Amino acid sequence: MKIDRALDSRINEIDFDQISFGSHYSDHMFRSEFTNGKWTNSIIEPFGKIRFSPISLVFHYGQAVFEGMKAYKDKNNEVFLFRPKENFKRINRSAKRLEMPSIPEEIFMNGLKKLIDIDRNWIPKYYGKSLYIRPFLIATNGVLSAKPSKNYMFMIISTPADSYYKYPLKVKIEEKYSRSASGGVGFTKAAGNYASSFYPTRLANENGFDQILWTDSSTHTMIEESGTMNVFFLLKKKLITPKANDNILSGITCKSIIDLAKMDNISVEERDLSVSELIEGLKNGELKEAFGCGTAAVINYFEIINYRKTNFRLPYIPENKRISLRLKKMLLDIQHNLSEDPFRWRMHI
Numbered sequence: 545m546k547i548d549r550a551l552d553s554r555i556n557e558i559d560f561d562q563i564s565f566g567s568h569y570s571d572h573m574f575r576s577e578f579t580n581g582k583w584t585n586s587i588i589e590p591f592g593k594i595r596f597s598p599i600s601l602v603f604h605y606g607q608a609v610f611e612g613m614k615a616y617k618d619k620n621n622e623v624f625l626f627r628p629k630e631n632f633k634r635i636n637r638s639a640k641r642l643e644m645p646s647i648p649e650e651i652f653m654n655g656l657k658k659l660i661d662i663d664r665n666w667i668p669k670y671y672g673k674s675l676y677i678r679p680f681l682i683a684t685n686g687v688l689s690a691k692p693s694k695n696y697m698f699m700i701i702s703t704p705a706d707s708y709y710k711y712p713l714k715v716k717i718e719e720k721y722s723r724s725a726s727g728g729v730g731f732t733k734a735a736g737n738y739a740s741s742f743y744p745t746r747l748a749n750e751n752g753f754d755q756i757l758w759t760d761s762s763t764h765t766m767i768e769e770s771g772t773m774n775v776f777f778l779l780k781k782k783l784i785t786p787k788a789n790d791n792i793l794s795g796i797t798c799k800s801i802i803d804l805a806k807m808d809n810i811s812v813e814e815r816d817l818s819v820s821e822l823i824e825g826l827k828n829g830e831l832k833e834a835f836g837c838g839t840a841a842v843i844n845y846f847e848i849i850n851y852r853k854t855n856f857r858l859p860y861i862p863e864n865k866r867i868s869l870r871l872k873k874m875l876l877d878i879q880h881n882l883s884e885d886p887f888r889w890r891m892h893i
């Protein structure tokens with residue numbers, strides 16, 4: 545791997561007390577090219593513009609997949625990644641479904657570790673804050689015919705992050721639009737999944753909702769995800785999350801919360817959850833908590849679930865009694881090296 549260091553750091557341009565997500569990118573980026581069936585030209589270089597041919601397939605047919613992960617600091621400025629191998633495995637699952645080449649483990653992991661090491665000053669040193677890392681793989685050259693590209697570029701960039709949402713969310717059960725369909729690409733982090741959710745999300749925003757609660761595309765009777773988060777519901781003292789399938793993205797935060805909850809003797813069910821079961825729980829008060837989770841958002845509490853013009857308000861639970869907050873703290877404590885790491889999720893950089 546070639547390393548071309550930035551002559552000057554831009555780190556003084558950012559105020560770490562008031563991070564606005566995505567407004568500043570760390571000094572360096574990593575990239576590696578796939579040409580003639582081989583990965584070559586791995587390099588860490590100053591963050592900046594890159595040139596692509598206008599016929600690059602990513603612009604026409606959306607052959608693009610990505611990941612989202614974070615680096616954290618502990619009290620002594622030591623740096624940790626959280627379950628990075630899971631992101632490595634998932635980007636290759638996504639790549640396979642989009643007919644893209646898989647990224648070798650040493651390219652992904654070495655590029656990632658070296659980049660984070662070089663840009664470690666960019667990781668905020670506060671509980672809950674982190675450096676958000678975006679690995680992505682795109683199709684470069686093409687010949688404008690609708691066939692998979694022969695050339696690809698894998699890149700990693702990063703940006704300091706606060707926690708994503710700071711207030712309880714109002715979510716709307718969606719019965720018209722879908723995020724994913726059976727047999728489709730909903731289980732992948734394909735770029736186009738996001739593009740197709742922007743329009744229905746804007747409509748929901750205009751009606752006063754922060755996020756959509758997605759249901760299955762064929763019947764709109766089963767709960768899937770919310771926005772770009774997996775979802776959990778505390779119903780009849782059980783923590784229920786829709787089981788990952790090809791409509792639902794298998795979130796690393798979600799998997800971690802399942803393990804933490806089980807360790808905490810909470811009974812967890814990964815299963816189908818219908819809209820009617822959810823609405824019944826809202827009506828009879830047996831639904832106590834509802835939240836979404838993901839790397840960007842960590843855990844976000846829902847205060848209102850809307851269904852067919854009715855807003856159902858979740859019961860008020862004092863913060864010190866909320867299971868969602870307890871699990872969030874357990875997760876953040878592991879991520880920031882404040883507690884034991886029983887599942888060996890941390891990777892020290």
Ligand SMILES: *Cc1c(COP(=O)(O)O)cnc(C)c1O
Pocket residue numbers: 612732733769771772773774793794795796797798837838839840
């Ligand atoms: C990325 C993503 C998630 C969350 O996954 P994490 O690994 O926890 O960050 C959930 N749903 C969708 C659709 C996603 O793209």
